[in-house]
Amino acid sequence: MFSHIAKLIWNRKRSNVLIITEIVITFIVLFAIISATLHNYRLFNLPLGFNWENTWAIELNTGSRWNNETDKNQLKAIVEVLKQRPEIASVGLIRMGVFVNAHWRSSRPINGRESIYHSNMVDQDALKNWGVELVAGRWFGEQDNGQSYTEIVVNQLFVDEYLPDQDPVNFEFGDPEQPQILPMRIVGVFKDFRQQGEFSVPGPYMFTRYQIEEGHTYGVREINIKFKEPKTAAYEATLLKLLKSIAPNWEFNINSWEKRREQQIQNVVLPLGLAAVVVIFLLIMVAMGLFGVLWQNISRRTQEIGLRRAIGASERSIRLQIIGEILVLALFGISIAFIFLIQVPLLQLIELVSWSNFWFSLLASVSTILLIVILCALYPSRTAIKMSPAVALHYE
Incomplete structure (x- = not known):
């Protein structure tokens, strides 16, 4: 069955190349976001080593x-x-x-x-x-x-x-x-x-x-x-006045460790959040593309599906074929992305990406992409198995 699905994908390679490209790009970006988030989460939970309060x-x-x-x-x-x-x-x-x-x-x-x-x-x-x-x-x-x-x-x-x-x-x-x-x-x-x-x-x-x-x-x-x-911001004026009375020729900038910490956290979390929004839009685009391709394929293959139903193919086999085709398409894109990503820990291109971080991020990215692919295939496959053989064969 795999060889049959692969042949079907190859015969429609022109229409599938865009989807594969989208999957490759989305997978790499998704992997990068998950890897960076995991890395920063682990760092955030390590002991700081000092007290910053007050x-x-x-x-x-x-x-x-x-x-x-x-x-x-x-x-x-x-x-x-x-x-x-x-x-x-x-x-x-x-x-x-x-x-x-x-x-x-x-x-x-x-x-x-x-x-x-x-x-x-x-x-x-x-x-x-x-x-x-x-x-x-x-x-x-x-x-x-x-x-x-x-x-x-x-x-x-x-x-x-x-x-x-x-x-x-x-x-x-x-x-x-x-x-x-x-x-x-x-x-x-x-x-x-x-x-x-x-x-x-x-x-x-x-x-x-x-x-x-x-x-x-x-x-x-x-x-x-x-x-x-704890002191409020109002105390800053009192403190600044005291400092200027001792060293009038100096300039002073007063800030709490708490505010510095909050700003530093924002400097890390905000870019990750913006990148996550980009990934979400990419995932939506991929999902829409996959859904459109599946719907178009089913519309064009009405006769094929009807003929298979007429000769006794079960609803389960039809559904598995449709989901299998899109899964193979997704796995092909993931494989291309994997070839590029594996170079990061192998060549130590980014020291912060450890092997444990790499495999966890890879697993999470694969799971996310495959889940979206399966969800996109459910409705078109359901439509295909509900099609009457008589209606399908009417086009012959």
């Missing part, structure tokens, strides 16, 4: 490049005043803020292997005040002052990737090509810190310590304040 970010703009000699004193004055406010639970400094797309990528050899990681800079107590979970060692402390190393804390993924068989605490590594730079010493290991939010891919991460008394060549970009109780 925390505001104050972005600093000094008007020119950071001047360590003068700007650190103004920064210190702002931090001291903010810490004295009764409504503020903690004040933390960070170079690259959370829930933003900016990041700092670094590398350094470890045990003869080049390590690549994202890095950031915070003051001494910021991480523990933000609820970051320590799993080994300790946080930054005064005991690190004046030492012959640069104290760092890294996440568990950093340890798993570059120090899988070693005790990471107090492990030191430097850059042989730059011996004048102090070696780095791991003083603690934290669980994770997904700086760029729920949709960011977890990876090796490192924090260095910012000491406000010493300052830094690049300074810090943000002051983050955690409130004891």
Whole structure:
């Protein structure tokens, strides 16, 4: 029966080529949307690594490049005043803020292997005040002052990737090509810190310590304040007035971590939603095309169907033939799309598409296309089996 159906499809290849093309394009787009949605859903459900509630970010703009000699004193004055406010639970400094797309990528050899990681800079107590979970060692402390190393804390993924068989605490590594730079010493290991939010891919991460008394060549970009109780937008004017009274030559942009998070989620969900609408329209077009082709085929094959009914073909066999033809047509289009899509995980064209993601997305896409195909074939097949043999043979 399959060979018979294949021959029928081949004999009408000109009329079927458009439908096959639509199926191929729709299948690829549908696969991409399902794959991206699945990938982001898995990322969203991973632990974020810190608490974002009741925390505001104050972005600093000094008007020119950071001047360590003068700007650190103004920064210190702002931090001291903010810490004295009764409504503020903690004040933390960070170079690259959370829930933003900016990041700092670094590398350094470890045990003869080049390590690549994202890095950031915070003051001494910021991480523990933000609820970051320590799993080994300790946080930054005064005991690190004046030492012959640069104290760092890294996440568990950093340890798993570059120090899988070693005790990471107090492990030191430097850059042989730059011996004048102090070696780095791991003083603690934290669980994770997904700086760029729920949709960011977890990876090796490192924090260095910012000491406000010493300052830094690049300074810090943000002051983050955690409130004891939630604050409304009305408090922003009060806070801005306070900041300008201390540093009138600086510009401040105040935003809550909650708003940043919501904006970042929208930036991911909205494009996926628009793409989903496009896929829905493509599916509707494919469904209409399949329905039209089936209806036209049945109208043209009235005599064939009537003759088969006259010689004893059952309603079930007629229905299976019609549904089988359109299923073979759909599977042919899916096979063409599969040839292109399998290249993605094989050649690692997109690193985010894992094999598990690929097979699940493929199964979901195949199921969706075949379901639409079967639904489109039900009514025309029902019409065909209800046709009287006498009426069909009247055309002979």
